[in-house]
Amino acid sequence: MQIDAVQQDLVTPLPRSAGGWTTRGWLGAGSAAALVVLLVLTGCGAWALAHATDVNKRLTERWSPALIASVRMESALINQETGIRGYGMTGKREFLKPYQDGIAQQRAAAGALQGLAEGDGRATADLARVRERAEQWQAITARPVSEAADPVGSAQQRTESGKAAFDALRASLAEQQTHIEAERQQARHDLQRARTLRNTVFTAIACVVLALIALAFAGLRRGVQVPLERLRADVRRIADGRFEHSIAPSGPADLKALARDVDGMRRRLARELEFSDRARAQLDERATELRRSNEELEQFAYVASHDLQEPLRKVASFCQLLERRYADQLDDRAKQYIAFAVDGANRMQTLINDLLTFSRVGRLHAEDADVSLATVLRRTTNSLGMAIEETGAVLTHDPLPSVHGDPTQLGVLLQNLISNAIKFRAPGVVPRVHISARRPAHGAEGADRRWEFAVSDNGIGIGPEYAERIFVIFQRLHTRDTYPGNGIGLALCKKIVEYHGGTITLDTGHTPGTRFVFTLPLAHADPPAADPEGC
Known part of the structure; x- marks a missing residue:
């Protein structure tokens, strides 16, 4: 009855695990949060990099080329003024070569400045003013002198007016270059701030990434590694034979469910071990009974092989002796009866010997x-x-x-x-x-x-x-x-x-x-x- 009760207990279903966040759920949520943070950081880094690139382009592709073009334009106008003055003083036409080259250089520089100043009102106004005053000087001095039949006299007549016009032109050029230089300095300052911002953003990104790695490591250790180490330690104790040691579930839901299942297996093993111990005890009792029964059977076999056969031998012997001694007094029926008795005793001896042989198989x-x-x-x-x-x-x-x-x-x-x-x-x-x-x-x-x-x-x-x-x-x-x-x-x-x-x-x-x-x-x-x- 006790073994039947234990067998019934062995088939009792184990409790299932309760709901909750599993390891996969925690990893999924953590990965999604980390991915969102990384996407935001990537966006910030991309913006900082794009901003620094834009400021750098403004400096290197706009204001620095604009200053260079302004300087070239100034150089071209100075070359024009030098050529006109030389031609006006000597009347030699070879002095017009710098003037003509300066006009070409002025146009190229003005075209470059016009493209670079597009979208900036002050730069466009400075360029227009420079062009206007260059046109005034050229109209007052340069073209009349270069086209006059008497360049020396024409130059002498326009000396004062030409000087005033060119001084105004040079002032406009200086003002233009001052404004461009100011823009360049501002662009440099903006570039420095953009670089600082970029470095700050990328440093922050690196720090956040390191923090995410540390957080992931700490979360995995606390949520997975530590519960698994506890479970492993508990399982090792049980494997060493301490079946009474219970397992405390910890960690995510799936690890708790695993701990509960292992603990249920421990309880089942404990019950099965108890059942096997009881069964072994009963088997030992039955083995003892069988051993005692075999000893009794061996004693019976000894009695059968000795004590039971001795009376049979006496019956057969005395019947045969009776037949020999009183043969002349016995009729045929009496002799037949004696023969039956002797045959029965002999068959009984043969049967006993056969039974003994049958019982000895496997024992002797x-x-x-x-x-x-x-x-x-x-x-x-x-x-x-x-x-x-x-x-x-x-x-x-x-x-x-x-x-x-x-x-x-x-x-x-x-x-x-x-x-x-x-x-x-x-x-x-x-x-x-x-x-x-x-x-x-x-x-x-x-x-x-x-x-x-x-x-x-x-x-x-x-x-x-x-x-x-x-x-x-x-x-x-x-x-x-x-x-x-x-x-x-x-x-x-x-x-x-x-x-x-x-x-x-x-x-x-x-x-x-x-x-x-x-x-x-x-x-x-x-x-x-x-x-x-x-x-």
Whole structure:
């Protein structure tokens, strides 16, 4: 009843884990939050980098080229003024070459400044003022002198007005360059601030990334590693045999569920261990009872083999003595009665001896070793020599291998099978007995660890309906008057074969006669064959 209660407890379902955030959920949420933060930081970094690039372009691609173009424009106007003044003083036309080149340079520089100043009102106004005053100077001085027939006189007449116009032009150029330089300085200042902002943003990004890594490491350690270490320590204690130690769930929901499942397994193992201990205790009790019962059976066997047979021997002996001493006073019926009594006593002795032999299988003579069946068969043939000679039986056999078993019991096995084949012979037919040996077909269960033997004869045979009955003790198919015996022989054969780990069956398809098939284990010295069909 206690074992049944424990078995019922073993099938009780374990509690399932409650809901909550699992490790996957925490990792997913943390990864999503980290991804959002990284995207924001990436946007900030991209903006800071773009802003620094824009300010740098404003400095390097606008105001610095604009200052250079303004200086070139100033140089071109100075070249024009120098050329006009030289031409006006000497009248030599080669002095017009700097003036003409300066006009081309002025136009190029003005075109460059116009493109660079686009979008800036003050720069556009400065350029317009410079162009206007350059045009005034050129209209007052440069063109009239360069086109005059008397350049010296024309230059002398326009000296004062030309100087004033050119001074105004130079003032406009200086003002333009001052404004451009101021823009350049502002752009430089903005670039420095943009670089500082960029460095700050990227430093902040690096710090946030490091913080995220540290946070992830701390979260994984606290949420996963620490609970797993606790669970591992608890499992190690249980593995060391401390099944009473319970596991406290901790960490995310899935780790808690794992801890609960492991704890449930611990409880189940504890219950199964308790069950096995109880079962072992009961088995020990039953083993003790069986040991006591076997001792009593051995005592009974001793009594049966000695004390029970002694009265039988006395009955048979005194009956025979009575017959001899009073033979002349006994009639035929009295002699028949005495014969019945002697025969009954002899059959009782034979039955007791057979029962003792049956009970000793597996208990006595258990000297398992590698046994040559050919040697066992020769001994058995010698024991049955009289029966073989009287019936003229022909005994043949295949080459017999060695097997592992008890030589005494294997001899009893062969003796019973061969003697049955000779005993149950057909009237008027010479008994022919053949013992075959082979390895079972490849793929058969245990084929690599056993031999298969068969004892065939040409006797009266056994009907298929009796295939199981003949191996039951005291089961006979014929009367004692027809065929003598006690009905123990085949039961004894089955017990011997099963003791050796084999099986014995009746081949119901064999005709004429009878064929018994049984298996025995390989000798330990023989390696398993790779191809059983070749044996």
